[in-house]
Amino acid sequence: MSETLITGLSLGAVYALVALGFVVVFKASEVLNFAHGSFVIAGAYVTARTHELLGFYGAVLAGIAAAAVLALVVERLLVRPIRDAPVISLAIMTIGVEVILNTELIRRIGVDIMPLGQPWGADAVSILGSNVPVNRIVAVIVAVIVIGAFLLVFRFSPWGVAMRAAAEDRETAELLGLNLGRISMVAWLIAGILAGVAAIFLTGAPTPGLAPTLAAVVLRAFPAALIGGLDSVPGALVGGLIVGMTEAYAVAFQSELEFLGRGIGEVMPFLVMIIVLVIRPQGLFGRKETARV
Amino acid sequence: MNNTILRKSIALAAAVTLAVGASACSAKSEAGGAAAGEEAGAVKTGEGISGNTITLGLLGDLTGPFAALTTEENQGVQLYWDQVNEEGGVCGQYTVDFDTKDHAYNVQNAVSMYRQMTPNVLAYQVLVGGSHSAAVLQNAESDNRLMVPSSATEHLASSEVVLTPAMLYNLDMELVMEYMLEQGVIAKGDTVGMIYLEGDYGEAAHKGAEAAAERNGLTLVASMVKPTDSDMTAQVNDALSKDASAILIGSVPGHTSSVATVLQSAGADVAMGGSWPSYSSSLLANTGGDYLAEHFYAATMATTLEQGKGAEILKAYEEQHGGAPETNQVAMGYGIAAMMHQVLDRACENGDLTPEGVVQAKKDLGTLTSDGVMPEMDYTRLGESPTREAWIVQLDKEAPGGLKTVSDGLYTSENLSE
Structure with missing residues (x-):
């Protein structure tokens, strides 16, 4: 059972990385970035393509850089020019970007399931009598470090302070001379980096490598963001863990849950999302709506 | 942040997430084309x-x-x-x-x-x-x-x-199992795991596995999976916890690869048998590839190269x-x-x-x-x-096309269902 717990924690940590990127972008630029999933796939793709040439760690840096640059390009070229458009138009535009990027990436992945060359491969260690893939453990450790670093930046750096101020009240922040454009740019860049890191673990053992199905896996990070609260950084972390745990336990108990139908693990994150939204429309940690009279 | 924007965004995000997450369903169609006959030389064409x-x-x-x-x-x-x-x-x-x-x-x-x-x-x-x-x-x-x-x-x-x-998929799965039994890779009375894809291919393979299991006194532990699943840990562990001596796969190559990865991680020495669409030799390059090369058997309908x-x-x-x-x-x-x-x-x-x-x-x-x-x-x-015949193969990095025939020419078994 400890394996299910670690699988859940590990998946949760990786979903949290993806959800965090989604939330940061939303806070900084009020864009629901549905193209976020394709940043993950782009990162994985570049890592997979370059790991023989650059070695695994070099390829990881290349993958992260690629995801970050892609995020930046989308922000500069597509989002910025229409940033005053209604939030719905911006969101739908990102869905378009997602479809285009994914189609091209999946076409490039083509006939292969691409290995990313993780040096830990299918290695496993025994924890409390269960075999846990090393990939799962490295994922938790790296995610904790990356998220910790992000929280420090978010809390103490000038960018973090400025971003929180801007998320609080854009007009006032702008009047105070904060550069909203730069805040948004840095947020997209960070989202890209987080996506690139998540990619390494979503394609590691026990998954065989980068396959077109990664798009469906990444999709489960979106309910994580909504469960936690779309505008809440801690919410993204908690939401990620909830989705990861739910999925791991639903899969582990799937034979017991069979009366609910097959494939319950895949549906569970969405069910939890609906339940949370019905009870707390703003998500678990989202800002409560206030009615101004 | 403006509350209206936040509220709209949550609603929109929820709607889109659900819409994209929902699976598509099939549809019936009605189409037809009238053939336009035409004589070209002595041969009629359309x-x-x-x-x-x-x-x-x-x-x-x-x-x-x-x-x-x-x-x-x-x-x-x-x-x-x-x-x-x-x-x-x-x-x-x-x-x-x-x-x-x-x-x-x-x-x-x-x-x-x-x-x-x-x-x-x-x-x-x-x-x-x-x-x-x-x-x-x-x-x-x-x-x-x-x-x-x-x-x-x-x-x-x-x-x-x-x-x-x-x-047919049911006979294909049966044939692989009969070969594994004949070679002593699995023995009568064993427990055997199976992972099969939802839909008619996987279900037919499952039916074949059930028939061969019944004939040979095997206990079958089966799990149905979806094409979008990528991690077979739970299914493999379920089979291992019941002491399975082999895991059969009636699914896509990615699932075969994941099963091998999980087995390799677990340090298991469990055989694998797959339907003909369940493998591709590019799997040899992935994590778990070495495990597959040693443990995986399948049939092929076309000669190896x-x-x-x-x-x-x-x-x-x-x-x-x-x-x-x-x-x-x-x-x-x-x-x-x-x-x-x-x-x-x-x-x-x-x-x-x-x-x-x-x-x-x-x-x-x-x-x-x-x-x-x-x-x-x-x-x-x-x-x-x-x-009712096929070549039985194993994955092999050295062989062209990544497959080598291990049966003596085309293989068949008189035990196959009618």
């Missing part, structure tokens, strides 16, 4: 032939879970017909060309692409996917389009317009593509093209190369051969497996 060019349809999955298999099958088809075209074409008169489309393993796409393609194709040389072929079957029957489905379900094999290119006719196909392929293929689906494509060639030649001899004439030629011939590339296929008994 839709699918323009001048001296016959167009065959290749409707497959070039970007989805079966991308690896479709791409090389298409290349094998192309290789065969290139040679025929060079030698003068079908009955020395018609060259063969293709209309290639990608349904990305989406049934709805397959149906609409079928409608689009049908007026221009004489027959479907490749139509990937069991559900996809089933979805267009009724139309194919009314449109008289002979099709080779890359799939082998009983339902498809019951139709006059279908050239099932393989042993290190032996007999396979070696000739390999040579021709290397000349055309500058390297060896990743799988032996090239041989499969070559074999089904050879069978289609026989049918088209017969239709031409009969003086009727219309879609109806092609279906009639297939009925006339009954049994088709492919010069040793595939076993002899008997299509006279609708609904039954066209063959």
Whole structure:
């Protein structure tokens, strides 16, 4: 059972990385970035393509850089020019970007399931009598470090302070001379980096490598963001863990849950999302709506 | 942040997330094309032939879970017909060309692409996917389009317009299990795990596994999975906790790879057996590849490339593509093209190369051969497996196409279900 717990924690940590990127972008630029999933796939793709040439760690840096640059390009070229458009138009535009990027990436992945060359491969260690893939453990450790670093930046750096101020009240922040454009740019860049890191673990053992199905896996990070609260950084972390745990336990108990139908693990994150939204429309940690009279 | 924006955003995000997460469902269609008969020389032609060019349809999955298999099958088809075209074409008169489309393993796409393609194709040389072929079957029957489905379900094999290119999935799984039993890889009375894909392919493989299990006193621990699942840990652990001596796979190659990865991680020494669409030799490069090379058995309906006719196909392929293929689906494509060639030649001899004439030629011939590339296929008994033989293979990095035959030639077992 400890394996299910670690699988859940590990998946949760990786979903949290993806959800965090989604939330940061939303806070900084009020864009629901549905193209976020394709940043993950782009990162994985570049890592997979370059790991023989650059070695695994070099390829990881290349993958992260690629995801970050892609995020930046989308922000500069597509989002910025229409940033005053209604939030719905911006969101739908990102869905378009997602479809285009994914189609091209999946076409490039083509006939292969691409290995990313993780040096830990299918290695496993025994924890409390269960075999846990090393990939799962490295994922938790790296995610904790990356998220910790992000929280420090978010809390103490000038960018973090400025971003929180801007998320609080854009007009006032702008009047105070904060550069909203730069805040948004840095947020997209960070989202890209987080996506690139998540990619390494979503394609590691026990998954065989980068396959077109990664798009469906990444999709489960979106309910994580909504469960936690779309505008809440801690919410993204908690939401990620909830989705990861739910999925791991639903899969582990799937034979017991069979009366609910097959494939319950895949549906569970969405069910939890609906339940949370019905009870707390703003998500678990989202800002409560206030009615101004 | 402005509350209205936040509220709208949450609603929008929830709606989109749900919409994208929801799975698509299949649809029925009604289409048909009136054949426009035309006399060209002594041979009657209709839709699918323009001048001296016959167009065959290749409707497959070039970007989805079966991308690896479709791409090389298409290349094998192309290789065969290139040679025929060079030698003068079908009955020395018609060259063969293709209309290639990608349904990305989406049934709805397959149906609409079928409608689009049908007026221009004489027959479907490749139509990937069991559900996809089933979805267009009724139309194919009314449109008289002979099709080779890359799939082998009983339902498809019951139709006059279908050239099932393989042993039915249930028998295929049974055959692999019988071989593993004969070799002592699994023993009577063992517990055996099985992972099978939702839909008719996986379910047929499961049915075969059940039949072989019952016959041999095996206990089967089965789990159904979806094409989008990527991690087989829970299913494998379930089987291991019941002391399974082997895990059978009636699913996509990614799942086979994940099963091997989990088994390798667990330090297990458990055999694996797979249906013919469950593997691709590119899996050897992935995590778990070494485990597969040692532990995985499957059947192939087309010769491996290190032996007999396979070696000739390999040579021709290397000349055309500058390297060896990743799988032996090239041989499969070559074999089904050879069978289609026989049918088209017969239709031409009969003086009727219309879609109806092609279906009639297939009925006339009954049994088709492919010069040793595939076993002899008997299509006279609708609904039954066209063959009960196959080559048993293991994955091998050194072998061309990544497969080596381990059975002594074509393998069959008298124990297979009727």
